Amino acid sequence: xxxxxxxxxxxxxxxxxxxxxxxxxxxxxxxxxxxxxxxxxxxxxxxxxxxxxxxxxxxxxxxxxxxxxxxxxxxxxxxxxxxxxxxxxxxxxxxxxxx
Numbered sequence: 001x002x003x004x005x006x007x008x009x010x011x012x013x014x015x016x017x018x019x020x021x022x023x024x025x026x027x028x029x030x031x032x033x034x035x036x037x038x039x040x041x042x043x044x045x046x047x048x049x050x051x052x053x054x055x056x057x058x059x060x061x062x063x064x065x066x067x068x069x070x071x072x073x074x075x076x077x078x079x080x081x082x083x084x085x086x087x088x089x090x091x092x093x094x095x096x097x098x099x
Contacts, residue, residue, distance in 0.1 A: 007063075014059030015052045023047040050098060053090050057083040 026046025029035045039048040064079030 010063070011056040011059045014062075015055045018055030018058065019044075019047045019049075019052055022051070050094055054087055057087045057090070061087075 023044055023046045026035050026037060030046070035046065038045055042048040042050075060083040061080050064076060064083065067079065068074065068076035
């Protein structure tokens with residue numbers, strides 16, 4: 001049970017940090033010149049709440065890849081399939097029903 005709580009906190013932290021860095025990077029570009037992206041319907045302008053699940057799935061992907069590399073077992077790369085599939089599903093749902 002504790003591992004699920006730690007994993008959930010890791011994913012939540014990755015969502016917040018990822019979105020924060022995306023916003024900071026967009027803000028920096030707007031100060032320097034032209035921003036490469038803007039989310040016009042988002043209150044944050046340089047990051048979007050709809051992208052938070054993708055940051056969390058990215059955390060799971062990175063954790064699975066890290067484990068596979070550090071332990072030297074290729075079978076742990078199968079742990080990257082689920083986050084990639086969920087990310088693709090989220091993008092399809094977002095494109096079809098939300099956007």
